[in-house]
Amino acid sequence: MLIDYLPVLIYMLIAVGLVGVIVLLSELLGKKRHTPAKDMPYECGMDPIGDARHRYTVRFYVIAMFFVVFDIEAIFLYPWAVIFKSLGWFGFVEMLVFIGILVVGLVYVWGKGALEWE
Amino acid sequence: MTLTIPSFTLSSIGPWLTLTGTAILILLVDALSPKGRKAYFPQLSLLGLGIALLQTFRLWNHTGTDFARMVYVDNFAFFFYAVFILGTALTVLISRHYLEDYGKNLGEYYALLLFATLGMMLLAAGAHLIMIFLGLEVMSIAVYVLAGLFREDAKSNEAALKYLVLGAFSSAFLLFGIAMLYGATGGSLYLDDMAARLAQAGALTQPLTLLALALFIVGFGFKVASVPFHMWTPDVYEGAPTSITAFMAVGVKAAAFAAFARVLFLAFPALKVDWVMILWVLAVATMTLGNVVAIAQTNIKRMLAYSSIAHAGYLLVALVAANQLGAVSLLYYLLAYTLMNLGAFGVVILVGRKKDSYLSIYDYSGLGFQHPALAAAMALFMFALAGIPPTAGFVGKFYIFSAAVQAGYIWLAIIGVMNSLVSVFYYLRITVLMYMKPPEAELGPVAFTPALTTVLLVTAVGVLLIGIFPGFLYNLAVNSVKIFPSL
Numbered sequence: 001m002l003i004d005y006l007p008v009l010i011y012m013l014i015a016v017g018l019v020g021v022i023v024l025l026s027e028l029l030g031k032k033r034h035t036p037a038k039d040m041p042y043e044c045g046m047d048p049i050g051d052a053r054h055r056y057t058v059r060f061y062v063i064a065m066f067f068v069v070f071d072i073e074a075i076f077l078y079p080w081a082v083i084f085k086s087l088g089w090f091g092f093v094e095m096l097v098f099i100g101i102l103v104v105g106l107v108y109v110w111g112k113g114a115l116e117w118e
Numbered sequence: 119m120t121l122t123i124p125s126f127t128l129s130s131i132g133p134w135l136t137l138t139g140t141a142i143l144i145l146l147v148d149a150l151s152p153k154g155r156k157a158y159f160p161q162l163s164l165l166g167l168g169i170a171l172l173q174t175f176r177l178w179n180h181t182g183t184d185f186a187r188m189v190y191v192d193n194f195a196f197f198f199y200a201v202f203i204l205g206t207a208l209t210v211l212i213s214r215h216y217l218e219d220y221g222k223n224l225g226e227y228y229a230l231l232l233f234a235t236l237g238m239m240l241l242a243a244g245a246h247l248i249m250i251f252l253g254l255e256v257m258s259i260a261v262y263v264l265a266g267l268f269r270e271d272a273k274s275n276e277a278a279l280k281y282l283v284l285g286a287f288s289s290a291f292l293l294f295g296i297a298m299l300y301g302a303t304g305g306s307l308y309l310d311d312m313a314a315r316l317a318q319a320g321a322l323t324q325p326l327t328l329l330a331l332a333l334f335i336v337g338f339g340f341k342v343a344s345v346p347f348h349m350w351t352p353d354v355y356e357g358a359p360t361s362i363t364a365f366m367a368v369g370v371k372a373a374a375f376a377a378f379a380r381v382l383f384l385a386f387p388a389l390k391v392d393w394v395m396i397l398w399v400l401a402v403a404t405m406t407l408g409n410v411v412a413i414a415q416t417n418i419k420r421m422l423a424y425s426s427i428a429h430a431g432y433l434l435v436a437l438v439a440a441n442q443l444g445a446v447s448l449l450y451y452l453l454a455y456t457l458m459n460l461g462a463f464g465v466v467i468l469v470g471r472k473k474d475s476y477l478s479i480y481d482y483s484g485l486g487f488q489h490p491a492l493a494a495a496m497a498l499f500m501f502a503l504a505g506i507p508p509t510a511g512f513v514g515k516f517y518i519f520s521a522a523v524q525a526g527y528i529w530l531a532i533i534g535v536m537n538s539l540v541s542v543f544y545y546l547r548i549t550v551l552m553y554m555k556p557p558e559a560e561l562g563p564v565a566f567t568p569a570l571t572t573v574l575l576v577t578a579v580g581v582l583l584i585g586i587f588p589g590f591l592y593n594l595a596v597n598s599v600k601i602f603p604s605l
Contacts, residue, residue: 086121104142111149 062114073102124186131189131243132173133199134236140166141232148225159228160214160569166232167207174199181601183245187308190245190380193598198242198376201453205368206235208460208577211569213361216467220359222267231365234260238373242380247296247307250377254292254341257373258285261366265358277357284340284350292337298330299385312385313604322388331389334381335396341374342430345403355423360470363419364463367426368456375433379448382437387604390440397438398530405431405537412544418466418479421544422459425503428541429455432518435534439521445599447517450591454510454584458502461577465496468564468574476561482548484557489564493552495574502581504545505538510585517592 041048080087080095087094109115128135144162180191209231217223233256240253262285266278300307302321321327340347355363382393408428415421429451436448469485469492470476486493502509515538522531584591599605 083121087123090123101142104146108145108149111146 059117066109066114069105070102073099126185129173130177130180130184130191132177133170133203134239136166136170136173137232137236137239140169141229141236144225144229144232148229159223159225160210163210163228163232164207167203167210167235171200171203174203183310187310188244188246188249190243190309190601192601193594194376194380194601195239195243197449197594197598198372198452199239201372201449201456202235202238202242202369204453205365205372205456205460206231208456208464208573209361209365209369211573212364212460212464212467214569215565215567216359216361219471220268222359227264227267230260230264234264234365234369238369238376241373242376244377244380245309247299247309247381250381251289251293251296253373253377254289257370258289258341261362261370264362264365265354267359267362271357273357274359275357277354280350281354281358288337288340288347291333291340295330295333295337298326298333302327302330309380309384313387316385317388327389328392331386331393332396335393335400338374338378338381339400342371342378342433343404343427344400344430344434345407345427348404348407348427348430351427352420352423355426356417356419360419360463360467363423364460367422367463368452368459371426371430371433372452372456375437375448375452379437379445383440383445383602383604390604394438394440397434398527401431401434401438401530402533403431404428404434405534409537409540409544412541415544416479418470418477418482418548421479422462422466425541425544426459428537429459429503431537432515432534435522435527435530436518438527438530439518439525440605441521441525442596442599442605443517443524444521445602445605446592446595447514447521449595449598450517450584450588451514453591454502454514454581457577457580457584458499458509458511461495461574461581462499462503464570464573464577465492465499468492468566468570469561471565479548479551480558481561483551483555485551485561486553488557488561492564492574495578496552497549498578498581500545500548502585504542506542508582508585510581510588513585513588 076098077095080091084091140162143166144159147162148159174196177191178193178196180196181193182191183189184191210228213227213231214223217227237253237255237257237260240256241250242253244250244253262278262282265281266274268274296307299312302319302324303312303315304319304321306312306315316322316327336347340350343351355366358366386393405428408424408426408431412421412424412428415424433448433451436444436451438444439447466477469481482493482496485496498509502511505511505515507513515534519531519534522528522534
């Protein structure tokens with residue numbers, strides 16, 4: 001049983017070993033010339049401004065939550081779209097109900113004013 | 119590729135659809151009505167619950183499963199539907215005035231109550247372990263939010279966070295148990311053939327199956343608040359809004375017991391020796407700890423929290439008995455407990471008025487002279503919770519302990535009766551305070567709203583009625599537990 005997974009283990013060991021050797025080699029052979037500009041944290045090429053640890057407005061969390069909720073809808077739509085034809089009208093109606101409930105959610109957050117930034 | 123869509127009849131989950139529809143309607147009305155104008159949410163909820171109850175009556179005596187064996191359509195589920203609907207309706211009635219005091223008469227509250235009720239129904243009717251897990255989550259997530267309804271109150275926040283973290287943890291235990299069972303049965307989670315599959319796979323004595331059973335007991339033990347998984351109960355019950363405390367004590371507990379009983383009786387009859395032994399110990403520990411610690415409480419909500427732990431212990435005795443009378447007594451007692459506990463919480467809300475300012479048990483001193491009707495109702499509920507005839511609490515305890523004796527657990531019955539004696543102390547202390555002590559402070563007028571008066575009347579009459587004439591309910595319960603062939 002477990003012996004069947006031996007190739008996987010060997011593969012894992014080779015992968016980890018190879019990566020380790022490459023990192024070790026570059027650490028040993030590479031030249032290191034420190035300059036103040038090189039030692040700065042990397043922020044997409046920009047000069048960093050201020051500390052990374054500061055408080056965000058709570059509104060970002062609300063937006064993030066909505067994103068997650070409505071993102072799940074898209075995830076559900078993909079497998080449904082793949083077998084749409086074989087599901088027929090039944091699948092269509094089911095998905096309509098599902099999206100209908102999500103629309104209610106959208107109407108709710110809209111009506112509650114959660115989409116307003118102020 | 120062609121897919122076969124399993125056949126199903128929507129009417130077999132009619133109550134679920136009604137509750138979902140009502141909750142969504144409430145959310146829409148709430149979102150679209152102008153700010154400050156609070157539409158008729160309690161009335162809408164009650165209407166939805168009423169229709170769901172009618173649908174449950176129409177479904178009564180149906181048998182079998184539906185939705186490709188995912189949902190049980192049987193009297194056991196329907197009996198619990200009725201208990202949940204009753205509990206939720208009474209909660210809606212005690213909520214309105216209480217929430218208005220806090221300025222929290224929100225649409226979300228009622229929608230979440232209905233969603234939680236839907237989750238309970240899923241739990242009671244789940245025929246597949248994933249359905250049971252789904253029901254548990256639908257119920258729990260709604261209740262987590264409800265426990266933290268008073269966002270500005272640190273205690274309410276603590277209650278919600280504690281319940282969420284520990285609840286998620288216990289759900290993981292349950293899910294892990296389901297995964298074990300999936301392996302042990304060879305890849306099936308349907309409850310109806312689980313016992314046969316376990317026997318066929320020779321899995322009954324395997325550690326895998328026993329581990330699954332243990333994890334199930336942990337998961338459900340948490341939801342019903344049995345010792346040693348009860349740590350969250352007092353803090354959550356004290357911090358949550360009083361109406362939600364009542365809802366948790368009756369609804370969540372009943373739903374968890376419904377699923378617990380179904381899984382134990384249907385999936386693990388062959389392992390009865392093992393789970394009976396564990397539950398015996400849990401029942402004794404739960405009863406004893408709940409009752410002994412309740413004596414020391416001076417906050418009425420905390421006292422009722424420990425009392426609810428003790429009642430979980432009595433209900434576990436019904437599971438340990440594992441015979442027909444045991445299952446019947448479980449159903450009877452859960453209904454009786456719904457009535458007497460919601461009645462007691464209704465009184466707590468009335469006495470605690472103005473944002474729960476009177477929650478100490480000493481605030482009940484002299485209530486009998488100032489508000490005789492209120493005190494009489496409270497005394498009745500205390501007698502019922504203590505199990506004194508002619509109330510429903512007495513008949514329920516009588517059934518439970520007779521079931522234990524019938525099954526040969528005489529010591530368990532003796533310990534249970536002794537525990538009831540201990541509980542008499544703290545229940546009767548409230549009565550003594552109300553009738554034999556001078557009032558500590560002028561209580562002033564108590565706002566008897568029509569809704570709260572209705573709750574007190576319905577629960578008081580109900581507690582007496584099913585206590586004096588238990589026959590009808592007994593027959594219904596016997597009818598409901600016929601689905602368990604192993605009893």
